Amino acid sequence: MAGAVLEALRARFGGAILETTSAYGDDVAVVKRESLHEVAAFLRDDPAMAMSYPCYCTCVDYLGMELLTISPTTPLAVPAIPSSLPEEAPRYAMVYELRSIKHRHRIRIKVPLTEGDLKVQTLSDLWPAFNWLERETFDMYGVAFEGHPDLRRIFMYDEFIGHPLRKDYPKERRQPLVRREFSDE
């Protein structure tokens, strides 16, 4: 059960799946950005996969991450940067998790993205749940979703400049909308 989904993906998509790992009971597949929609549609529609339940989608910003290991024998769960990508390491990775209610299996999909080319195709046409989740990822990280019906900010206000969860946005940089004028009060 653990590797069956990954096997099926590798058999079907071959080169589009860059890497697969299984650790902590999670199955992870690193997928190339161009094939994401195809892989996701396969996972949803194939009766053996039947991943009808969207779990979450988010983005990780790896800027400045230096991995420390506690001991030589501590395993790394998932390589942060897939090793088979020829160009220099991408800064971001989109993370999706899908689950099947019928077969009780799930999978996590990671899509590496580089800084200059921060866009990925939307999955909100396959699962409506990703509509707001992709808006949240756009708001917080600035990932553009092609084909999204309504891509605007969800948590921050429109006048906000920047994408707050990126590692180079300082936590306490405020952009206030209104402040009190201290006249005679």
Added chain:
Amino acid sequence: MGLEIATTKLEDAANWGRKFSLFTYPFVTACCGMEFMSVAAPKYDIARFGAEFPRFSPRQSDLLMVVGTITERQGPILKRVYDQMAEPKWVIAFGVCASTGGFYQNYSAMPGADQVIPVDVYIPGCPPRPEQVLDALILLMKKVQEGRGHSQVRHKRERLAARGEGG
């Protein structure tokens, strides 16, 4: 001379009436709202202080309780609600997020509601115990009686300025 004593006594009587019948507008945003519900509940009854029924319209209320974290996005809305209230009006900052921002010191949480509106009584606590809220209400009632709330002081200053210019 006699007129001033009469108006002062009238003023005291009006304040006495105001303090025991505060109509609250609970501007509830976050977790402190749960403690506000507990304060309104039978055990820590706020009704015995007269501030029982929340009026969910700023036009009909005189005590704005800012309950919970105010974010930058919420700022203009809070200001608008405060501006819509009729004088005299008082503000209680309920909880440490509304007082100073609490432990949320980040790009979205405003460091206190007093960045936008003048606050009369601050209640620390995360969330504050209902007894703290009742204590704050009693402090506010004292302020109301003595005429020291922000809007009361502003009104008095404006009236004195008008009288100074007029005569």
Added chain:
Amino acid sequence: MAEIKKLVLGRKIVEDLDEDQELPSELMTVNMGPSHPAMHGTVRIVLTVDGERVVESDVQPGFLHRCFEKESEYATYTQIFPYTDRLNYISPMINNVGYAMAVEKLLGLTDAVPVRAQYIRVIVSEISRITDHLTCVGASAMELGAFTPFLYFLKAREWLFELLEELSGARLTYSYVRIGGVVSDLTPDFHERLIDLLDKIDGVMLEVEALLNNNRIFRDRMEGVGPFSAEDAIAFGLSGPVLRACGVDYDVRKDNPYLVYDRLEFDVPVGSAGDCLDRYLVRLEEMRQSSKMLRQCMRDIPAGPVIVDDPRVAMPPKKEAYNTIEAMIRHFKHIVDGIRVPPGEAYTWVEGGNGELGFFIVSDGTGRPWKCYCRSPSLINTQSVSKTIQGHLISDIVPIFGMINMIGGECDK
């Protein structure tokens, strides 16, 4: 679509008017603003209405965005517990437990947590679930005009708050759970007090059911309002009582049992129509099941330690910290550096009050997480509100929104 076109065109030609509509009408945009009398925190719904009927709606969350993820990147693993409390603040223990389990997964300690600690975690989770449903049903009933059930349920909630206050020191935001266990053991008279309270709460529930279940007004306002089909519910990623009311039998405690849920006997209530009445009944029944589980837990709980005996994770006991230098240094390192979690990424999910609450933690080997993402059920459940209220009256929004149980802290993180 044709219907919307007809409405959108505003003033119609006389020949186009159909029999039921005698007057030409225009659509109006109304704002159900962020300051809600419905006490559900802050959400803005921009409605496009045709008279009283909702044609389109745009639900805008985010007025309580308190940057849980950004704050957790700057805090040590133990310092994040207060932030997790304030996510779903009406069932805070469940958030604590979910987050602790996610970190323990990365540490590899999931099986090393002592059994007594696991039972205690289940006990406080179920008590939090009861407070969650009490608050949700009580507040929703109040918005429909039933003030008495609200007061009865708040009275019951106060009893539970007092009990948990004796246990952890706080009434609402406990931060009671730690990585590897819980912070302290149960109080000596916890068992008797809990059983006594459960009996009293059963009595309160019977009273409220007598007031609401067969009440003509309540039934008319809740029954048939906001039905949601099971396929849509799955595609929208709903979870929790909202999903189960649609007929999908998915509960994390049964499908992916964690802690000691596999040793407990309980049923999962499943509805059929997915309307507000079903959601209400599912929540009431879940409270009963939680009560049943609590009695079993108190009967079966073993004695033992309440935190894992691993110096890399647990703080030393005070006596040692004050008397030995090693324990003092360990204490110091825990506070300043935090628990060093091996690098990796893991996702753990628990059954929260609103549904599947998950934590996705990316660790880089230091004592502070690289990323701590919370999969919040409220945000995903609230997304379905726009679809549900389409075609309903404005006054139907109140029970629909109430039964979704959107908690602002969790929705806007």
